[in-house]
Amino acid sequence: xxxxxxxxxxxxxxxxxxxxxxxxxxxxxxxxxxxxxxxxxxxxxxxxxxxxxxxxxxxxxxxxxxxxxxxxxxxxxxxxxxxxxxxxxxxxxxxxxxxxxxxxxxxxxxxxxxxxxxxxxxxxxxxxxxxxxxxxxxxxxxxx
Numbered sequence: 001x002x003x004x005x006x007x008x009x010x011x012x013x014x015x016x017x018x019x020x021x022x023x024x025x026x027x028x029x030x031x032x033x034x035x036x037x038x039x040x041x042x043x044x045x046x047x048x049x050x051x052x053x054x055x056x057x058x059x060x061x062x063x064x065x066x067x068x069x070x071x072x073x074x075x076x077x078x079x080x081x082x083x084x085x086x087x088x089x090x091x092x093x094x095x096x097x098x099x100x101x102x103x104x105x106x107x108x109x110x111x112x113x114x115x116x117x118x119x120x121x122x123x124x125x126x127x128x129x130x131x132x133x134x135x136x137x138x139x140x141x142x143x144x
Contacts, residue, residue, distance in 0.1 A: 008024075009024070009025070010022055010023070010024055011023045011024075012032070017033075017038065017040075017041055018033060018034040018041055019031065019032060019033045019034075019040070019041050020032045030045055030050075031044040032044050032045055032046065032050075033045070033046060034046055035048065048083060048085055048094065051083060051094055051131075052081050052082070052083035052094070052097055053081075054127050055099075055125065055127050055131060055135060056081045056099065058125045058128060059079065059099065059101075059122060059125045059128065059137075060077060060121075062121035062122075062124055062125050063103075063117055063118055063121035064077075066121055067114070067117045070113055070117060072110055072113045073105075073106070073110075074103050074104065074105050074114060075104040075105060075106055076102070076103070076104040076144075077101070077104075078101070079099055079100070079101045079102075080099070080100045081097055081099045081100075082098050083133075084096050084097075084098075093132075094131075094133050095133055096133050096135070097128075097131075097134075097135045097136070099135065099136065099137050099138065100138045100139075100140075101137065101138070101139045101140070102139075102140045102142065103118070103139065103140070103141050103142070104143075104144045105141060105142070105143055105144070106144065107143065111141050111143075114141050115139070118137070
């Protein structure tokens, strides 16, 4: 990325109740809701979902970037993340995000390099670094 600012315009249009549609030019619309809303709203993506997902996607993209720079291949990457929403003072906050990542590789020789790529991805995840909650990483590397 360049050192110049990059802008990410997003448009939200209210669709009734506590639902809306997020749009970004030339991308799929995301329906939003609330976890405690009516049944219809509970089926849509919540701000909490999107918050946790953004950290997870950034971590995965960083991992992929570092594996490319290090010229190493992997077979599969999955990451399950859980954000914890808790009452803090008079409001609610996501107080932590716990990520469990599994990477499949074809050779034991790659394990230390994959470990390093995961470590760098966590360290340089700009979305995660922009969040005030701690993010933990539990990783499993499996030879298949």
